[in-house]
Amino acid sequence: xxxxxxxxxxxxxxxxxxxxxxxxxxxxxxxxxxxxxxxxxxxxxxxxxxxxxxxxxxxxxxxxxxxxxxxxxxxxxxxxxxxxxxxxxxxxxxxxxxxxxxxxxxxxxxxxxxxxxxxxxxxxxxxxxxxxxxxxxxxxxxxxxxxxxxxxxxxxxxxxxxxxxxxxxxxxxxxxxxxxxxxxxxxxxxxxxxxxxxxxxxxxxxxxxxxxxxxxxxxxxxxxxxxxxxxxxxxxxxxxxxxxxxxxxxxxxxxxxxxxxxxxxxxxxxxxxxxxxxxxxxxxxxxxxxxxxxxxxxxxxxxxxxxxxxxxxxxxxxxxxxxxxxxxxxxxxxxxxxxxxxxxxx
Amino acid sequence: xxxxxxxxxxxxxxxxxxxxxxxxxxxxxxxxxxxxxxxxxxxxxxxxxxxxxxxxxxxxxxxxxxxxxxxxxxxxxxxxxxxxxxxxxxxxxxxxxxxxxxxxxxxxxxxxxxxxxxxxxxxxxxxxxxxxxxxxxxxxxxxxxxxxxxxxxxxxxxxxxxxxxxxxxxxxxxxxxxxxxxxxxxxxxxxxxxxxxxxxxxxxxxxxxxxxxxxxxxxxxxxxxxxxxxxxxxxxxxxxxxxxxxxxxxxxxxxxxxxxxxxxxxxxxxxxxxxxxxxxxxxxxxxxxxxxxxxxxxxxxxxxxxxxxxxxxxxxxxxxxxxxxxxxxxxxxxxxxxxxxxxxxxxxxxxxxxxxxxxxxxxxxxxxxxxxxxxxxxxxxxxxxxxxxxxxxxxxxxxxxxxxxxxxxxxxxxxxxxxxxxxxxxxxxxxxxxxxxxxxxxxxxxxxxxxxxxxxxxxxxxxxxxxxxxxxxxxxxxxxxxxxxxxxxxxxxxxxxxxxxxxxxxxxxxxxxxxxxxxxxxxxxxxxxxxxxxxxxxxxxxxxxxxxxxxxxxxxxxxxxxxxxxxxxxxxxxxxxxxxxxxxxxxxxxxxxxxxxxxxxxx
Numbered sequence: 001x002x003x004x005x006x007x008x009x010x011x012x013x014x015x016x017x018x019x020x021x022x023x024x025x026x027x028x029x030x031x032x033x034x035x036x037x038x039x040x041x042x043x044x045x046x047x048x049x050x051x052x053x054x055x056x057x058x059x060x061x062x063x064x065x066x067x068x069x070x071x072x073x074x075x076x077x078x079x080x081x082x083x084x085x086x087x088x089x090x091x092x093x094x095x096x097x098x099x100x101x102x103x104x105x106x107x108x109x110x111x112x113x114x115x116x117x118x119x120x121x122x123x124x125x126x127x128x129x130x131x132x133x134x135x136x137x138x139x140x141x142x143x144x145x146x147x148x149x150x151x152x153x154x155x156x157x158x159x160x161x162x163x164x165x166x167x168x169x170x171x172x173x174x175x176x177x178x179x180x181x182x183x184x185x186x187x188x189x190x191x192x193x194x195x196x197x198x199x200x201x202x203x204x205x206x207x208x209x210x211x212x213x214x215x216x217x218x219x220x221x222x223x224x225x226x227x228x229x230x231x232x233x234x235x236x237x238x239x240x241x242x243x244x245x246x247x248x249x250x251x252x253x254x255x256x257x258x259x260x261x262x263x264x265x266x267x268x269x270x271x272x273x274x275x276x277x278x279x280x281x282x283x284x285x286x287x288x289x290x291x292x293x294x295x296x297x298x299x300x301x302x303x304x305x306x307x308x309x310x311x312x313x314x315x316x317x318x319x320x321x322x323x324x325x326x327x328x329x330x331x332x333x334x335x336x337x338x339x340x341x342x343x344x345x346x
Numbered sequence: 347x348x349x350x351x352x353x354x355x356x357x358x359x360x361x362x363x364x365x366x367x368x369x370x371x372x373x374x375x376x377x378x379x380x381x382x383x384x385x386x387x388x389x390x391x392x393x394x395x396x397x398x399x400x401x402x403x404x405x406x407x408x409x410x411x412x413x414x415x416x417x418x419x420x421x422x423x424x425x426x427x428x429x430x431x432x433x434x435x436x437x438x439x440x441x442x443x444x445x446x447x448x449x450x451x452x453x454x455x456x457x458x459x460x461x462x463x464x465x466x467x468x469x470x471x472x473x474x475x476x477x478x479x480x481x482x483x484x485x486x487x488x489x490x491x492x493x494x495x496x497x498x499x500x501x502x503x504x505x506x507x508x509x510x511x512x513x514x515x516x517x518x519x520x521x522x523x524x525x526x527x528x529x530x531x532x533x534x535x536x537x538x539x540x541x542x543x544x545x546x547x548x549x550x551x552x553x554x555x556x557x558x559x560x561x562x563x564x565x566x567x568x569x570x571x572x573x574x575x576x577x578x579x580x581x582x583x584x585x586x587x588x589x590x591x592x593x594x595x596x597x598x599x600x601x602x603x604x605x606x607x608x609x610x611x612x613x614x615x616x617x618x619x620x621x622x623x624x625x626x627x628x629x630x631x632x633x634x635x636x637x638x639x640x641x642x643x644x645x646x647x648x649x650x651x652x653x654x655x656x657x658x659x660x661x662x663x664x665x666x667x668x669x670x671x672x673x674x675x676x677x678x679x680x681x682x683x684x685x686x687x688x689x690x691x692x693x694x695x696x697x698x699x700x701x702x703x704x705x706x707x708x709x710x711x712x713x714x715x716x717x718x719x720x721x722x723x724x725x726x727x728x729x730x731x732x733x734x735x736x737x738x739x740x741x742x743x744x745x746x747x748x749x750x751x752x753x754x755x756x757x758x759x760x761x762x763x764x765x766x767x768x769x770x771x772x773x774x775x776x777x778x779x780x781x782x783x784x785x786x787x788x789x790x791x792x793x794x795x796x797x798x799x800x801x802x803x804x805x806x807x808x809x810x811x812x813x814x815x816x817x818x819x820x821x822x823x824x825x826x827x828x829x830x831x832x833x834x835x836x837x838x839x840x841x842x843x844x845x846x847x848x849x850x851x852x853x854x855x856x857x858x859x860x861x862x863x864x865x866x867x868x869x870x871x872x873x874x875x876x877x878x879x880x881x882x883x884x885x886x887x888x889x890x891x892x893x894x895x896x897x898x899x900x901x902x903x904x905x906x907x908x909x910x911x912x913x914x915x916x917x918x919x920x921x922x923x924x925x926x927x928x929x930x931x932x933x934x935x936x937x938x939x940x941x942x943x944x945x946x947x948x949x
Contacts, residue, residue: 081493092484101479104486104567109493119488119570126567130484134472137480144475147408149464151445151457160462163455164417168395181694188687195605195686241451273686274598275369278591282376289383295396295416307452308435309398309419 044118045084047076050091055132056104057091059125080107087118096133104129166240167307172299174235175252178227180284182220183259187276189216190267209341210334213268217260217333224256225249244305247315251305254322255298259284261329268336298322349617353625357599391416399456402431403440415463418456469568486570584645585725586704588637589669590697593676596630600680601689607767623758627673634669638662645729657728664724664739667746672700674750678757681765682772703808718742719807744875745807748800759783780843791840791860795867798836799875805832826943830935834928837864837905838912846921857917858910865906872901908935 045066048057052069060067068085070076079085086109092102104126108115138144190213193199202212232245242248262283267276291297296304296318304310397419403409404425412420423431423439431439431446437456438447445460447453472481603609603626612622642661649655679692704722718724721742724734756779760766765775783789806829841860843849850856908931915927 080491083493096483099479101482102484104484105489106486107489107491109491115490123567123570126484126486126570130482130567133483134481137483138472140480141472141475141477144471147411147464147468148443149408149440149445149460150443151461152447158451158454158458160455160459163451164393164395164398164459168393168398172394184690185687188685188690192686195602270369272369274595275373277594277598279369279373279376281591282373282380286376286380286383289380289387291394292387292390292392293383297394300394300396303394304397307398309400309452 044086044114044121046118046122047079047085047088048091049073049076049088054091055096056089056125056129059128059132060089060122063121063125063128077107080109086114087122089122097136102133167303171235171240171242171306172302174231175228175248175302176255176299178224178231179252179256179259182224182256183263183280183284184277186216186220186260186263187267187273187280189220190264191271191273191276194271195273210337213264213333213337217264220260221253221256225253228252242306243308244315247305247319248302250319251298251301251322254319254326257326258322258329261326261333265329265333265336268333268340349621350625350628353612353617353622354628357626358629399437399452399459400435401438401440401456401460402428402434402436404428404442405440408440411467412460412463414467415459417459418463465568482566484567485564486567487564488570584641585638585665585722586668586701588641589634589672592630592634592637593672593697594693596627596673597676597680597689597693599630600626600677601683601686604680604766609766610763613763613766619761620758623677623754623761627677627754631669631673634673635662635666638665638669660734661725661728664721664728664734664743667743667750668700668704668721670750671746671753672697674753674757675700678753681757681760682775684769684772699808703804719810721746745800745804749804752797752800756783777843777846780840781847781849784840784843784849790863790867791844792863792867794840795837795864796871796874798839799868799871802829802832802836803875805829822943823940826939827932827936830939831928831932833868833905834908834912834931834935837868837909838916838924838928838931840864841909841913842916842921842924845916852917854914854917857913861910861913862906864913865909866902868909869902869905872905904935904938908932 045068046060047070048054048060048067049070049072050057051071057067057069070079073088073090076085076088080088088105088107090105092104094100094102096102106119106122108118134146138146193202193212199212203209207215228249229245232242232248235242263276263280266279266283270276270279291299296310296314301310301315301318305315393416396416398417400419400421401412402421402423403412404423406422409420409422412418423434425441427434428439428441432448437450437453438445438460440446440460445457447457475481603612615622639658639662642658642665643649646654646658646661649658675696676693679696680689683689683692704720718738719742724739724742727734759782760775760778764770765778770778780794783794784791806825809825809828809832841857841864844856844860845852850860911931911934912924912927915930916924919927
């Protein structure tokens with residue numbers, strides 16, 4: 001029975017994982033055009049309606065976009081409609097040094113993925129154009145001095161969105177899922193005994209309530225680091241570098257202990273599955289929200305550990321703090337158990 | 347008073363009583379805590395990316411800008427220390443106007459984060475000047491224009507075109523005729539808003555993404571972003587979360603009846619089974635719809651006129667089949683599982699599957715036609731103010747209705763003592779459903795095959811979602827094999843039940859007879875579904891995998907003969923070799939499909 005449960009939980013997580021890869025691929029391709037391969041980018045064609053000496057046209061060309069110059073909108077539109085072009089861009093009329101706003105009209109194919117590709121391609125030259133025009137016009141703003149930071153490139157190009165998605169969202173989500181599941185599992189373990197009235201039978205055996213509950217807690221917690229470890233291995237196989245894996249496992253196990261102890265306290269107090277599960281999910285959401293509020297919450301700690309952004313002293317202190325929380329909860333659990341034991345004997 | 351109403355009333359008040367004073371108090375306190383914490387969290391950046399990168403700089407002025415971004419851990423250092431930043435473990439250093447970073451991907455990411463932060467700061471400073479013409483001189487106006495769909499990707503057009511008897515090509519040409527080459531001006535084609543220069547900075551804020559749920563059409567280049575409908579996922583969360591919660595209570599309540607034979611009392615009451623099931627379901631359904639109504643009104647605003655009311659009603663009509671499916675499957679799951687533990691896993695598994703089905707197509711809500719298989723996409727479109735045609739509505743919701751109703755029906759069939767209060771294995775209970783169905787007066791393998799169609803159909807749509815990200819030829823091959831398998835399992839399930847449960851004698855004659863019945867039934871159902879719903883995606887390559895064979899006779903023969911393979915296989919080899927028989931049938935079926943679709947691979 002137990003191993004079947006375990007296999008099921010692993011299966012569900014595999015399922016989530018297959019979706020996460022989908023998410024990774026989706027996100028990377030949206031935010032990081034280079035990740036999609038150059039072929040598709042080169043494949044998009046932009047019709048520019050304007051003249052040879054438009055500054056924006058040159059910026060678009062420099063940016064290696066596939067641009068085609070049109071003098072009439074009508075021709076460009078015909079080619080766009082017949083799929084020879086993927087987008088139309090109308091260059092604004094006014095001079096950069098003028099007073100009025102320059103409006104760039106962009107026509108994109110609705111409900112097609114090319115729309116996204118083309119927009120990503122257009123963004124950079126458009127921004128350059130904006131900066132050039134600003135270079136002329138911001139002089140008219142009183143007391144404005146632009147900050148310029150030249151980023152000295154070393155050939156590496158990792159977009160922060162991608163990097164942060166992997167280490168801030170994906171990794172913590174994957175390694176903590178087993179802990180979340182175990183917290184729900186222990187509620188089922190305990191309330192089931194009460195609802196099926198098998199707890200009396202168990203208590204009639206030489207095992208005490210403390211032994212029964214501890215056994216269940218041990219089982220629920222033991223599977224947490226195992227699953228998280230599998231996740232870390234899986235990510236490593238996908239060439240995602242994770243530093244300090246054992247510290248991470250320690251943090252995850254401590255979190256698992258906190259959640260499982262909390263749930264067992266809830267389950268012992270309420271003995272009803274529905275109420276306990278609802279309360280547990282409430283507390284889970286609460287804890288999740290609270291972790292936004294401070295640095296080194298378990299999720300943030302895992303992120304910082306995995307990319308070596310935290311020193312051993314600082315991480316050690318926080319692991320110690322979480323261990324204290326575990327001890328405190330353990331004491332509460334013991335008190336709850338002994339309270340319940342007395343009621344039973346009477 | 348009808349029977350189901352009594353049960354419903356009883357269910358409604360009883361579930362209220364489950365919360366005694368103590369648990370309600372604790373729940374209310376936890377609710378307040380959650381709200382307080384969410385409010386506090388919403389004031390932050392809502393990301394757990396605190397102190398990811400460490401930056402050293404020689405410029406104190408710059409450090410103040412960096413401190414506003416929680417991702418950075420920054421400090422001011424001397425120039426000498428800054429030049430040796432990697433020794434001190436910094437990812438990035440800024441000396442004067444130059445930023446230097448190390449050779450790790452983390453350093454590089456820090457550089458890209460720095461770039462964004464500086465850009466944001468620049469925009470913030472420029473916005474503080476009340477002079478749009480000089481601070482934001484360039485604007486971009488985006489117009490979305492629909493073109494006739496054309497999936498060049500797999501050059502499936504010819505294949506699909508041939509199979510659909512050229513209906514589509516005609517449509518394409520009609521579309522071309524509609525627009526002449528005369529007199530096209532930007533004004534005549536633009537569907538987006540025409541550009542009105544913003545008057546002052548206040549308006550600038552309006553344009554720059556304050557309206558989170560609206561598709562941005564006018565922006566400055568810095569805020570110009572590709573059409574990524576990730577907001578769709580937020581909708582999905584918003585709408586699905588309550589369903590998930592309430593269905594938990596629902597399945598717990600069903601399970602409650604089953605533990606310790608509590609439900610014996612209702613079963614012996616003079617009520618029909620379907621009244622009991624309806625009575626237990628309706629209260630939860632009503633509560634969920636109420637919650638969804640509140641959410642919809644929250645997003646769309648309180649309706650002032652008939653049109654607004656219509657908008658809200660159409661959003662609700664798109665979410666209703668989703669609610670129904672969630673409930674039907676959790677009902678079925680609650681009857682199948684033997685313990686609370688199993689129930690938790692079944693419900694988690696089901697919600698993950700359904701959420702996947704709803705979420706992932708919705709991600710492409712504004713990008714790809716296939717996204718309309720998810721009702722969430724319809725909701726996104728409705729909220730964005732577009733209209734959804736009845737055809738699209740049918741396409742994405744009919745499978746939900748069918749699967750939900752048949753799951754409820756099957757669940758009701760085994761809502762009896764033998765299945766509720768015993769520890770039968772799951773497969774036996776499913777066989778019980780089929781057996782009961784087949785022993786009804788009008789029940790036959792023929793009808794069972796027809797009923798299985800929506801399940802197969804949803805499985806195949808699910809497969810499209812899952813296989814969408816595989817590279818092109820493999821995704822189609824996997825799709826062909828897996829969908830053939832789903833069809834074969836559906837066709838042979840009834841036959842398997844007949845032989846396994848001894849409803850008919852195990853003879854070659856019977857095997858052939860049932861195979862013909864089941865194959866024909868499946869064929870009839872499949873064509874009905876194809877006519878009803880597949881029109882919107884028929885032009886895509888995936889669509890042609892599913893509908894192929896409007897050439898009528900051959901598919902009929904195919905369905906019968908592959909069904910015959912598994913049926914004779916079960917008959918001859920015994921029901922234990924069921925899997926092997928189905929695999930054989932799958933192989934033949936996929937071989938045929940590949941042959942039909944060979945155009946996709948060669949061209």
